[in-house]
Structure formats: structure tokens, C-alpha cells
Amino acid sequence: EDQVTQSPEALRLQEGESSSLNCSYTVSGLRGLFWYRQDPGKGPEFLFTLYSAGEEKEKERLKATLTKKESFLHITAPKPEDSATYLCAVQANSNDYKLSFGAGTTVTVRA
Amino acid sequence: KAGVTQTPRYLIKTRGQQVTLSCSPISGHRSVSWYQQTPGQGLQFLFEYFSETQRNKGNFPGRFSGRQFSNSRSEMNVSTLELGDSALYLCASSLVKGTYGYTFGSGTRLTVV
Numbered sequence: 001e002d003q004v005t006q007s008p009e010a011l012r013l014q015e016g017e018s019s020s021l022n023c024s025y026t027v028s029g030l031r032g033l034f035w036y037r038q039d040p041g042k043g044p045e046f047l048f049t050l051y052s053a054g055e056e057k058e059k060e061r062l063k064a065t066l067t068k069k070e071s072f073l074h075i076t077a078p079k080p081e082d083s084a085t086y087l088c089a090v091q092a093n094s095n096d097y098k099l100s101f102g103a104g105t106t107v108t109v110r111a
Numbered sequence: 112k113a114g115v116t117q118t119p120r121y122l123i124k125t126r127g128q129q130v131t132l133s134c135s136p137i138s139g140h141r142s143v144s145w146y147q148q149t150p151g152q153g154l155q156f157l158f159e160y161f162s163e164t165q166r167n168k169g170n171f172p173g174r175f176s177g178r179q180f181s182n183s184r185s186e187m188n189v190s191t192l193e194l195g196d197s198a199l200y201l202c203a204s205s206l207v208k209g210t211y212g213y214t215f216g217s218g219t220r221l222t223v224v
Contacts, residue, residue: 043215
């Protein structure tokens with residue numbers, strides 16, 4: 001069974017203080033690893049998809065990287081509006097297209 | 112471009128009742144999946160539909176069911192509601208079987224009392 005573990009559970013940052021979130025995964029053949037952002041009371045918002053080890057993607061202050069066992073989401077010089085729960089999910093390379101999610105990392109950025 | 116629309120946004124039901132939730136995917140998207148989100152279990156996969164066929168089902172009891180219509184709109188039904196069914200139910204749509212990830216709706220918050 002696919003397993004996704006995110007750490008830390010919560011992260012409190014000062015505005016401008018860069019940090020990284022970790023997503024460790026176990027899957028029988030990775031089709032894709034997804035990062036989502038979720039604000040309270042809303043559905044997850046798509047950020048990135050990574051398909052193979054060594055791949056990197058960037059969007060504003062966020063950068064996602066992928067290895068064969070884990071992915072990192074780097075937040076550079078965060079702002080208060082970056083406060084959210086960041087979810088990692090994997091999709092196995094099979095006929096099953098479901099996403100298996102981690103529990104998420106809740107990031108709070110203080111001004 | 113309209114996103115994934117879920118109705119209703121909030122719902123309060125009594126134990127033993129049944130409920131139907133609706134999801135309209137992004138225009139052109141043919142794959143629809145449903146997820147349950149709770150504080151304790153996080154996001155858990157319920158089922159996925161593609162071209163009106165259920166392609167996969169998660170580990171939920173038979174009280175949870177769904178269907179997809181020819182216009183790709185989807186509904187999920189929960190019968191004989193239990194207190195533990197209280198959750199945020201999220202619908203997600205994708206262009207082709209979720210290969211490139213899913214776009215989620217804002218969800219339906221179901222409270223069972």
C-alpha cells in the first residue's frame with residue numbers, strides 16, 4: 001500500500017525566514033508526486049506535479065524537488081499569505097489513478 | 112473558466128438519514144474522484160469515475176456510493192448516516208484519468224448529529 005509521510009506536522013516561521021517541508025513516500029512505481037496548498041474551509045489548490053527523480057519546479061516563493069524516496073517543498077522568504085496547510089500526494093504507476101495523501105504540514109508565517 | 116463546483120457547501124443531517132452530494136467538474140474533464148477529509152484520517156480516497164464507469168473504490172463501507180452522468184457530473188450518496196461520517200467531502204476532476212493531477216472543488220461540509 002502506498003504510504004506518504006510529511007514532516008514537520010506544523011511549522012511557524014517569521015516573515016522572510018526560509019524553510020523546507022519534507023514528504024517521504026513509499027509507492028510501487030511512481031507515476032507522479034503532487035503538492036497542494038489548502039486554506040481553511042477550502043479544497044486543496046494544485047501547486048506542482050513531479051514525475052521523476054531530479055526534477056524541480058518553481059512557482060513564486062515555492063520550489064519543489066524530487067528524489068527516489070522523498071520530495072521537498074522549499075519556501076523562500078515566506079510572506080504571511082503563504083500560511084496554509086501543504087499537502088503531498090503520490091499517484092502509483094498502475095491502473096489505479098487515486099491520490100494517496102500525507103497528513104500535511106501546517107505553515108504559519110508571522111509578520 | 113469555471114472550476115469544480117460542489118453543492119451544497121454545508122449540510123446538517125441526522126443519524127440514520129441519507130444524503131446526496133453533487134459535483135460538476137471543469138468543462139471537458141471526464142474523470143471525477145471523491146475524497147473524504149477528516150482531522151483524524153486526513154484525505155482518504157472514496158471512488159473514481161471515468162466516462163460513467165467506476166474505475167476504483169477506496170476502503171469505505173457499502174453505504175458510500177456514487178455515480179457519474181453522461182455530462183460528467185457526479186453524485187455521491189451516503190446512506191444510514193453515522194456520526195463518524197461528519198467530514199469535508201471533496202470532489203476532484205481531471206482531463207484524462209487523473210494522469211496530470213486533479214483540480215479540487217471547495218467541498219461539502221457534512222455534519223451528522
